[in-house]
Amino acid sequence: QSVLTQPPSASGTPGQRVTISCSGSSSNIGSNYVYWYQQLPGTAPKLLIYRNNQRPSGVPDRFSGSKSGTSASLASSGLRSEDEADYYCAAWDHSLSGWVFGGGTKLTVL
Amino acid sequence: QVQLQQSGPGLVKPSQTLSLTCAISGDSVSSNSAAWNWIRQSPSRGLEWLGRTYYRSKWYNDYAVSVKSRITINPDTSKNQFSLQLNSVTPEDTAVYYCARDFPWTAEDYFDYWGQGTLVTVSS
Numbered sequence: 001q002s003v004l005t006q007p008p009s010a011s012g013t014p015g016q017r018v019t020i021s022c023s024g025s026s027s028n029i030g031s032n033y034v035y036w037y038q039q040l041p042g043t044a045p046k047l048l049i050y051r052n053n054q055r056p057s058g059v060p061d062r063f064s065g066s067k068s069g070t071s072a073s074l075a076s077s078g079l080r081s082e083d084e085a086d087y088y089c090a091a092w093d094h095s096l097s098g099w100v101f102g103g104g105t106k107l108t109v110l
Numbered sequence: 111q112v113q114l115q116q117s118g119p120g121l122v123k124p125s126q127t128l129s130l131t132c133a134i135s136g137d138s139v140s141s142n143s144a145a146w147n148w149i150r151q152s153p154s155r156g157l158e159w160l161g162r163t164y165y166r167s168k169w170y171n172d173y174a175v176s177v178k179s180r181i182t183i184n185p186d187t188s189k190n191q192f193s194l195q196l197n198s199v200t201p202e203d204t205a206v207y208y209c210a211r212d213f214p215w216t217a218e219d220y221f222d223y224w225g226q227g228t229l230v231t232v233s234s
Contacts, residue, residue, distance in 0.1 A: 044224035
């Protein structure tokens with residue numbers, strides 16, 4: 001059971017906008033930044049969004065992040081086939097004094 | 111370019127100690143800004159941060175509550191690497207283990223470089 005809660009799956013057609021939610025608590029999302037990682041099969045997770053809504057260089061601007069209270073979301077607008085992957089949210093938890101992750105959302109491009 | 115190269119056995123017997131090493135190139139384990147982490151991933155537990163080691167005039171370690179009584183992360187400055195030891199393993203510890211770098215308390219406080227991952231199976 002992951003500390004952060006994500007839906008197990010999400011899907012969309014090419015060009016569509018899809019959002020993935022991440023729910024936490026006051027000790028993690030509510031008081032710290034949220035990060036999003038993308039994981040392709042057989043590879044390590046790769047940073048997609050940091051500090052709630054910042055994109056590292058090289059990440060397409062169709063990906064965006066937001067946070068409100070103890071929840072966050074990742075949006076992919078203009079969905080592409082190469083976006084099919086697992087997505088994980090993460091945050092520092094000051095009660096646990098450690099990083100916590102969501103259970104992951106498998107994004108399928110139909 | 112930073113690279114993290116993991117090594118260690120893929121099979122460990124129950125009750126024994128899991129040991130993995132992460133060799134660093136392109137950075138230093140003694141960096142005054144980086145932290146060196148171990149993270150694991152399994153179908154049942156998802157991604158789970160295990161702990162980190164970092165140097166800030168002296169060495170510090172932070173461990174996840176879930177494994178605190180069984181884990182040790184040690185730096186090896188002579189080889190520019192760090193290691194993970196997890197004692198008294200059970201089949202629940204079967205997972206892909208990753209090492210990763212981050213920069214806590216900075217604007218780059220995220221895992222930017224990861225090792226290739228090591229599947230460790232706990233089985234007799």
